[in-house]
Amino acid sequence: MKMKRFIPICLTVGLMLTSGVSLASHTAGLQPTQGTRVFSEKPQKDSVPALSNKAIEKAIAGELQMTASEQKETSYYYHYVDLNDDGITDALVLAVGPYTSGSGGNTLFWLSPDKKGHWQVQQKWTLVHTPVMLTGNNVNGYKGIVVRRAGGGATPAWILLTYQNGQYTTVNDGIILPFVTK
Numbered sequence: 001m002k003m004k005r006f007i008p009i010c011l012t013v014g015l016m017l018t019s020g021v022s023l024a025s026h027t028a029g030l031q032p033t034q035g036t037r038v039f040s041e042k043p044q045k046d047s048v049p050a051l052s053n054k055a056i057e058k059a060i061a062g063e064l065q066m067t068a069s070e071q072k073e074t075s076y077y078y079h080y081v082d083l084n085d086d087g088i089t090d091a092l093v094l095a096v097g098p099y100t101s102g103s104g105g106n107t108l109f110w111l112s113p114d115k116k117g118h119w120q121v122q123q124k125w126t127l128v129h130t131p132v133m134l135t136g137n138n139v140n141g142y143k144g145i146v147v148r149r150a151g152g153g154a155t156p157a158w159i160l161l162t163y164q165n166g167q168y169t170t171v172n173d174g175i176i177l178p179f180v181t182k
Helices: 003-019 054-064 068-072
Strands: 021-023 030-032 036-039 075-081 090-096 106-113 119-139 142-151 154-161
Touching: 054 068, 054 075, 054 090, 054 106, 054 119, 090 119, 119 154
Parallel strands: none
Antiparallel strands: 021 030, 036 119, 075 090, 090 106, 106 119, 119 142, 142 154
């Protein structure tokens, strides 16, 4: 095998091991190996907790400067997880609605409670399609987030969001997982 072909293969295999995600059959697409599926392909209203988290929804509405009527037209899907193993539960929230979604995808939020227990938006991502997955291993002390980017003129791809320099990468700046074509 020529060295020019060997290095890209090693990088691809290394990325697969680092991200905790592997390629399944050509029809099954991306499957987590040691990761967790956060939001399914088509989130259903009944997958939302019986009691919505009004404090989280208020923090998101404040971040987006949404009116009360805009909030009513938005569905929120929650996943609570400790992203960096610090013992504090974070929230990943997918906001779906006419003010948070478009042909490029939906808006995903990462929130954490402050010292007083009030939810604060740490970061938001646009251009997110489901499913959303977490890697089983940490990169720079935080779990990786795998999202599907498609629509809105973007080339369809699976994107690995990694924590760097105090925040996660954006969907446009994340690592394109090269082994998935769908």
